[in-house]
Amino acid sequence: MKVPSPPPFIESAPADQRWPYRAADAHKGNFGRVLLVGGSRGMAGSISLSSMAALATGSGLVSVAIPDRCLETVAGFHPGVMTIPIQDDGVGAFGADASVNTKPYDVVGCGPGMGTGAGATALVEQLFWQADQHRVFDADAINIIAKENWLHSPALLRNSEHRGKSTLPLDQSTLVLTPHPGELARLTGVSAKDRDAQIEAAKSLAERFGMTIVVKGGPTWVVSGELLKTAATADVPAQNSQGVQVYRNRTGNPGMATAGSGDVLTGVVTSLLGQGLGAFDAATLAVYLHGLAGDFAAQAIGQASLTCREILGHLPAAIRAIE
Ligand SMILES: NC(=O)C1=CN([C@@H]2O[C@H](COP(=O)(O)OP(=O)(O)OC[C@H]3O[C@@H](n4cnc5c(N)ncnc54)[C@H](O)[C@@H]3O)[C@@H](O)[C@H]2O)[C@@H](O)CC1
């Protein structure tokens, strides 16, 4: 099989034509069963924002797995979101033996507001292994990978022996990471002040593991090794010299530098993966749409007053603009 050549650097949004089509006889099962994992007492809003963003961008069914003590809080945000209580450590974080059944879902988004304690670490480790399923890791899921040094010493994964494997699956083409510059600095060791070096470090990870990385900021970049690893699963090995796919987003504004705005993005990326887009397509369309919603929100109320609520509230207008 011929290894696909990487697309050229994409300057403008390629996203406009790619909104998932809705057939006349469609039902909710056609648009993705989404699971979001995260939250803790004090940061229940984060994962709730992700869940509402998933619903607002077309997901058919959205469930949120949260520490038991947060269930009523999260359930109160949106009546369309289902909640799954997970073992609690007694004070509103995931308990040390926390685990989650991901089988019924098409995609899992994980990380916002979950902290980096024992239970959160156990959940992220579980999900890290499940490379046969699309996953989005944000915030504390990324912080945990960095803290545990799993990308650089995958054998450190504590459950390795139980799974009969000694190292992390090197094909992580189903994984999307959405770090802000602080999280990317923890993951790569490259300072958040050196944007160019951060993007290069993200490209190296994308190339090595096939993963897709959304390097958030103004502007946001998406780098992806998805095609390389997809090619590697056929009858030829990955030819990493082919390079990674790179996209620079052109929507968004500094008004989006406000708490919870990244949590909304996590929900949008997860939603689009659940609707059948590949990792690179889902990530690029999500950042484009999220930025456009932020631009509409800024037009409506100004950058200073912009909050995560307004980004969420303008997602429908952003979708209408690109449909
Ligand atoms: N409503 C909620 O419950 C919210 C919960 N959140 C959660 O709060 C926890 C901590 O996340 P935070 O992101 O606040 O904290 P972090 O400590 O991860 O990030 C903040 C630090 O990262 C660096 N940083 C971030 N963006 C940067 C940029 N654009 N350029 C340079 N440096 C940058 C800065 O050093 C900054 O002090 C996570 O679990 C997160 O999901 C946040 O998502 C905010 C909303």
Ligand SMILES: Nc1ncnc2c1ncn2[C@@H]1O[C@H](COP(=O)(O)OP(=O)(O)O)[C@@H](O)[C@H]1O
């Ligand atoms: N100056 C900026 N210009 C454009 N977008 C920005 C800017 N600052 C932040 N954003 C966007 O806002 C979001 C912030 O994400 P993050 O820091 O994870 O927020 P939180 O964790 O509070 O939800 C990202 O999508 C990022 O691209």
Ligand SMILES: [Mg+2]
């Ligand atoms: Mg964040």
